[in-house]
Amino acid sequence: MSEAGKRSVTRRQARDSVNQSAQDLVRAAGGGLLIGLPLLYTMEMWWHGFLLPHWKILLLLGVTFVIVIGYSALSGFRRDRSLLQLLVDAVETMGIAAVVATLALLALGRIGPDVGLREAVGKVALQMIPIAFGASLAATQLAAPGEDDGDTGSAAGDRAAVGTLGRLFVAAGAALLFALNVAATEEPMLLGIEAGPWLLVGVMIGSYLVTLAIVFYADFRGGRSAPIGKGVVSGPFTETAAAYAISLIVSLLLLWSFGRTDGMGLSAVIGQVVMLGVVASFGAAAGRLLVGGGGGEGAGEGGR
Amino acid sequence: MRKNWVEWGALGISVVAIAAVVGFLVFDGLSNRGTRAMPSVELDMAGGYATEIGYVVPATVRNDGDAPAERVVLSASARVDGEQQVSSFEIDFLPSRSEVEVYFGFAAEPEGEIAVRVVAFGVP
Numbered sequence: 001m002s003e004a005g006k007r008s009v010t011r012r013q014a015r016d017s018v019n020q021s022a023q024d025l026v027r028a029a030g031g032g033l034l035i036g037l038p039l040l041y042t043m044e045m046w047w048h049g050f051l052l053p054h055w056k057i058l059l060l061l062g063v064t065f066v067i068v069i070g071y072s073a074l075s076g077f078r079r080d081r082s083l084l085q086l087l088v089d090a091v092e093t094m095g096i097a098a099v100v101a102t103l104a105l106l107a108l109g110r111i112g113p114d115v116g117l118r119e120a121v122g123k124v125a126l127q128m129i130p131i132a133f134g135a136s137l138a139a140t141q142l143a144a145p146g147e148d149d150g151d152t153g154s155a156a157g158d159r160a161a162v163g164t165l166g167r168l169f170v171a172a173g174a175a176l177l178f179a180l181n182v183a184a185t186e187e188p189m190l191l192g193i194e195a196g197p198w199l200l201v202g203v204m205i206g207s208y209l210v211t212l213a214i215v216f217y218a219d220f221r222g223g224r225s226a227p228i229g230k231g232v233v234s235g236p237f238t239e240t241a242a243a244y245a246i247s248l249i250v251s252l253l254l255l256w257s258f259g260r261t262d263g264m265g266l267s268a269v270i271g272q273v274v275m276l277g278v279v280a281s282f283g284a285a286a287g288r289l290l291v292g293g294g295g296g297e298g299a300g301e302g303g304r
Numbered sequence: 305m306r307k308n309w310v311e312w313g314a315l316g317i318s319v320v321a322i323a324a325v326v327g328f329l330v331f332d333g334l335s336n337r338g339t340r341a342m343p344s345v346e347l348d349m350a351g352g353y354a355t356e357i358g359y360v361v362p363a364t365v366r367n368d369g370d371a372p373a374e375r376v377v378l379s380a381s382a383r384v385d386g387e388q389q390v391s392s393f394e395i396d397f398l399p400s401r402s403e404v405e406v407y408f409g410f411a412a413e414p415e416g417e418i419a420v421r422v423v424a425f426g427v428p
Binding site: 014017018021022025047050051053054055057058061088091092093094095096098099102115116117118119121122124125128259 | 307308309310311314315317318319320321322324325326328329330332333336372397399400401402428
């Protein structure tokens with residue numbers, strides 16, 4: 001090929017690369033908005049932006065950052081990336097979330113020149129959490145086939161195996177995302193305080209059985225029926241129990257973060273955790289479906 | 305790792321955005337003296353004007369404390385047409401170091417001074 005021809009190919013490759021990067025950014029911002037919109041329209045989230053202490057907001061942002069890194073490492077087609085690459089991707093995801101949250105809150109009139117800086121930054125920081133999850137989801141799950149790093153597949157089952165611990169990690173992230181949608185509101189508190197002990201036991205059993213069925217028996221894409229490995233929590237019943245326990249812990253973390261446990265008696269706290277745990281456990285189930293059944297025996301099931 | 309100027313730009317903006325959010329929260333948290341909520345109210349007598357519902361007087365409610373306040377109850381009283389009238393208002397939330405504008409309504413333009421005060425407030 002002539003020199004001119006080589007230069008032309010190089011220019012075209014550079015233009016394609018820029019287009020691809022721009023597409024990735026737009027997809028991440030769009031995914032962030034898709035997931036973050038309900039909470040952008042939730043009044044309690046605006047209030048908690050200035051009601052929560054600084055360190056609780058920073059803690060929630062830190063947890064989000066870790067989950068974004070872990071999710072990026074475990075799902076999609078980026079699992080051969082180095083820790084530095086994962087960190088840089090996570091910084092970019094959080095940065096996109098900060099920009100999208102700021103623009104959305106400005107557009108909704110929730111922040112502006114007449115709003116104090118502490119209030120504005122608190123609101124942006126809290127809204128960054130769901131938007132970052134959405135951006136991360138868009139980067140790893142919503143890309144068209146073949147777009148990302150030489151990917152040639154798209155179904156969950158086409159990917160390399162995600163171990164039980166990885167699935168539970170993703171379950172924790174998805175539980176946090178789902179539960180965050182209602183944790184800031186007063187409804188879980190009301191439901192938890194009013195529920196009697198037998199109702200709570202029934203809700204716990206129901207949450208366990210329904211999420212067990214969703215992941216292992218309902219034939220969703222990404223579901224499976226066989227254990228992945230030989231670990232204690234690799235079977236359907238034990239994995240569901242572990243995911244449910246994680247959902248309850250995530251629920252407690254969120255309720256505590258939003259001050260819903262302050263001054264509450266133990267029974268009221270347990271009631272709230274169980275009621276919010278319903279939402280969290282469904283999120284955990286969705287997260288496990290998202291990363292699929294993994295390889296080995298599960299791959300066949302996951303790739304359906 | 306970064307392929308082109310778009311990716312470098314996105315990374316640069318991301319670093320600045322995160323540093324701004326986290327940096328402000330850390331700085332504000334460390335410089336926070338932990339003072340309690342301190343709501344106060346200040347009338348703007350010159351800004352009063354007549355409306356169809358009567359005469360309204362604007363006021364600025366400020367919280368100079370480091371903690372937010374909730375259900376801030378305000379009261380303004382003045383003599384109107386020879387009778388004492390009370391106008392009250394409640395603010396759901398008043399963030400720390402912030403202010404909001406409210407309007408007290410009276411049947412007609414008050415005669416003389418208007419006494420205004422924060423009656424009560426809660427701490428979330």
